[in-house]
Amino acid sequence: MTAETIDHATLSRLVEAGAVHGALVVGKTGGWSVVIRYGKAERPLVAQRSRQVRVFKRMDTLVSYLKDVGISQFDVDAADYVSETASRPDRAAALRRTHEAAGYDKWFREQVEEAIREADDPNTVWIPHEVVEEEMARERAELLALLKNEGK
DSSP states (O other), X not given: OOTTOBOHHHHHHHHHTTOEEEEEEEEEBTEEEEEEEETTEEEEBBOTTTOSBOOBSXXXXXXXXXXXXXXXXXXXXXXXXXXXXTTOTHHHHHHHHHHHHHHHHHHHHHHHHHHHHHHHOTTOOOOOHHHHHHHHHHHHHHHHHXXXXXXX
16 A cells, blocks of 8 residues: 555544544546545545555445445535446447347247247148249249239
């Protein structure tokens, strides 16, 4: 920890000693950080492992943390706060596409299951390929004749 920051253990000791005289919650893109005021110093709270300024994604999580430490009153500066969802407008479209894909996947699986049931059913009537080809050739000839007559 550098002299410009404060970690959880130090904050807990300062609160127990009654040395903390304020906290400022500062809005950032995607969350909230905390600046602790004690003596003549103001220090941002850092995460234990990363030693980076700790950012709380949700205000209620931050409020619970501060209350658990013993700080129940604090100032809030929301001037630079931007929610993560506001910075990611593409997420709604991506979620919509995911739901559409899931719907199609469900429909497709149902169609495959139905086809398998039909194929396994001993009462299913199978039409030989040659018969289907003959019927399609007849329908194609009828359509071509219709088109030829419309052109006249």
